[in-house]
Amino acid sequence: MKTGDEESSGAGGNGRSSTPGRPSRSRTQHSEPASSTPTEELAFDTRGGEYREPKALRVQREGIEELTVRLYPDRSYVFGRAPECTVVFPHDAVSRQHGRLAFREDHRWVYRDLNSRNGSYLGREEEQGLLDPRLHFQRVGPSRDWVLEVGDVVLLGNGKSRVTLLAEVPPELVAGARAKRDASPATVQLERSIERCARHHLPVFLRGDSGTGKTFIAREIHSRSGLEGNFVILNCGRLPQDPAALQSELLGHVKGAYTGASIARVGKLYSANGGTLFLDEVEFLPRLAQDFLVDVLEGSGSLAPLGAPADFREPPPRFRLISASKAPLRQTDLRPDLAQRLAAGDFIILPTLEERREDIPNLVETFLHRLKVEQQYDAELTREAIEFLREASWPGQIRELESTVRTVVAREVAHQELEGLAPYRTLVTLEAVKSYLEQRELGFGGTSSAPTKKRTTQPSVESVAAVRKRPGDLTEQDIRGALEKHQGNKTRAAQELGIALNTLKARMKALGVE
Structure with missing residues (x-):
């Protein structure tokens, strides 16, 4: 310094x-978690040489755009099908929590299979076969740390889901x-x-x-x-x-x-x-x-x-x-x-969130993008919901705002699944945001959250009416009324009802509305 x-x-x-x-950076395998007390020692990699520490991950998921994730030594990365994982792989061959990548105290990145159903396979990028890459890879046992370096590839389940360790962080x-x-x-x-x-x-x-x-x-x-x-x-x-x-x-x-x-x-x-x-x-x-x-x-x-010995010199x-x-x-x-x-x-x-309220819509957009690429939640918030967040009180600052966005999205996705609706784009309404924040405040023992100052824009009567019901509560009469009001225009009817267009189509099909 x-x-x-x-x-x-x-x-x-x-x-x-x-x-x-x-310690020398030769490739030696140990069988303890990245943050626990060391136990027995196991030899895994005999390639030796200088350890090449990865700086990023390339994530490949079947049918989904490729994703690059920067690696931070103070974090661990859990791969799996569950929404709470760091990187979600929405494929049945991947277990809910399939494996974890972490930075161990001996300065190495290690991968541990979390007792996955279909296993994890480790190999090199240049060793991948044209048909089934698992034929050229080694299946790794659970409950052991496997040291990884630049160029290593981990296959999850059937081999169509994989992570590759990269030497450099992409410029973007x-x-x-x-x-x-x-x-x-x-x-x-x-x-x-x-x-x-x-x-x-x-x-x-x-x-x-x-x-x-x-x-x-x-x-x-x-x-x-x-x-x-x-x-x-x-x-x-x-x-x-x-x-x-x-x-x-x-x-x-x-x-x-x-x-x-x-x-x-x-x-x-x-x-x-x-x-x-x-x-x-x-x-x-x-x-x-x-x-x-x-x-x-x-x-x-x-x-x-x-x-260290008395003659230690470093x-x-x-x-x-x-x-x-x-x-x-x-x-x-x-x-x-x-x-x-x-x-x-x-x-x-550092400014408080109250000093930079104009940034809240941009922050919400950033959080939604992160949810989409990491956890496959395709969601948006209505204009009224974002405006409410912009005027609300945030004692927990940006951390609390991000937690709120993540939670309301997860809640709405769960509601869609409970109603049997197809996983279309999720629209989070003002009602959904208010409901969560009110419950959160009651959990803290306080009163419901309220904007800290008078709102500069008031939602229209139509907008407030549109968020009275959740998608699963909408009746055939509600949908026909909105369609008649907008002369059959489904996009405007969906906006009237406070739901996404695909959600409206799914509800129409369920209720037999032509």
């Missing part, structure tokens, strides 16, 4: 030698989400701040309410900065209080450092080498961790992993430092010298 005109993170260098603190994903032309002034200013910070490597301090997107902004700065290393998140509120455990978390440990340490672990600081270390919720950093971090940043502390890590807090630095319990370190660069104050 760089602070002011000096470059320091406790020292410098991008060394990647095979030392007790940085690297670019990130730029502010749209109709974005609010606050968002335009935020975008300029991100671009500015991406063009220097000084520390950055992000201040914003919970849910305003601090982690997203930190990722954007990292991805646009062109750094080759990882983006590593250190949740300061969850760091261990025990000195040995803290050393293992930050600097790693060698194999055999303690009972159960069957593999070496790369610490957070070394994982961020050549990349970005993001200190999330830095205001909750324990005093012991503060002392430790200051020593490391000033170059006066030991950088040896837990259990080039110290260099990383870009980004920190985030809900509170101003002077209102935290951070050591003054550490606060000065965090403040020795750029600042970004």
